[in-house]
């Protein structure tokens with residue numbers, strides 16, 4: 010370990026990998042494991058996007074470096090998307106930046122705007138990458154709690170005001186991974202007014218903005234008047250268009266933050282392969298019927314799993330967005346114990362809530378990104394566990 014930096018050595022342990030290792034061992038023993046821990050779509054990328062990639066890949070003009078900000082077609086497609094979906098004006102030159110997936114952008118954002126030991130406010134429970142990215146950049150993460158009885162909305166008045174004064178940046182994420190909580194514009198309005206009062210920036214992670222059900226439409230934080238003064242929003246094609254492996258996303262909003270981030274990126278990665286950007290532009294310029302089709306598949310899966318979980322005595326409700334179900338663990342279990350017993354006894358991987366921060370204790374996350382027959386099988390096994398295992402444990 011002599012050559013490994015303190016920053017890397019002191020990274021918090023990745024709880025997911027522990028279950029993946031155990032999964033491999035059990036599979037080697039011939040056990041069939043259903044993995045409801047994976048936070049990525051199981052469905053393929055739509056054909057029209059793949060065809061565009063193929064076509065663009067044939068053209069030598071696309072084999073060169075992309076411009077640092079990403080190609081104009083992609084940035085323009087993002088700006089058009091914001092105009093049509095949110096009625097938000099964006100200048101493709103200065104207010105849109107292409108990313109190699111939103112995770113890349115979130116990680117580089119920390120280097121772009123924080124100084125060593127700066128405080129960054131992050132949701133608890135929340136996406137674990139925030140904490141690691143802040144740590145790797147040498148800044149300090151500070152949790153703000155999200156309570157189930159407050160709909161997992163930030164309670165700004167209960168965040169220490171010293172901390173609000175010190176904070177450089179706050180991260181928000183709606184619709185949320187892992188809680189599947191959604192926000193209305195009023196949450197963003199309050200966030201923007203606190204950020205202006207206490208002088209911190211806001212980065213809204215909108216990775217699930219298009220994975221929504223029924224009439225619900227997730228707002229953009231940029232719909233709040235004056236949001237661009239202090240906020241950026243991260244978007245991704247990974248979840249909406251089943252493009253996780255393509256690595257394409259974007260950040261929009263405040264010019265200075267975007268410029269700072271593009272300085273880091275121009276010295277690091279020189280943007281994404283042009284045919285991928287152009288295929289993603291095609292996706293954003295489409296009519297989004299394909300996204301609705303994906304969403305209805307998740308919704309059908311949710312209709313199946315919710316009653317099954319309820320029959321186990323778990324208090325769960327349908328969410329309006331994301332492909333996650335966030336549920337309380339049965340009485341008498343920590344979230345780790347419950348996840349371990351689900352894997353050992355039922356052969357089903359779920360994610361213990363504690364993996365998302367201390368306030369995730371007492372909950373677990375199920376991902377609906379497995380084919381229907383596997384999901385049904387997982388439900389059957391859980392029911393068996395209820396009668397044969399969990400209850401007696």
Ligand SMILES: *Cc1c(COP(=O)(O)O)cnc(C)c1O
Pocket residue numbers: 048109110111112113136182185186214216244245246247253256257258
């Ligand atoms: C999946 C996910 C991301 C990362 O998406 P990419 O664009 O593929 O990097 C970001 N935030 C949350 C909350 C996610 O679940």
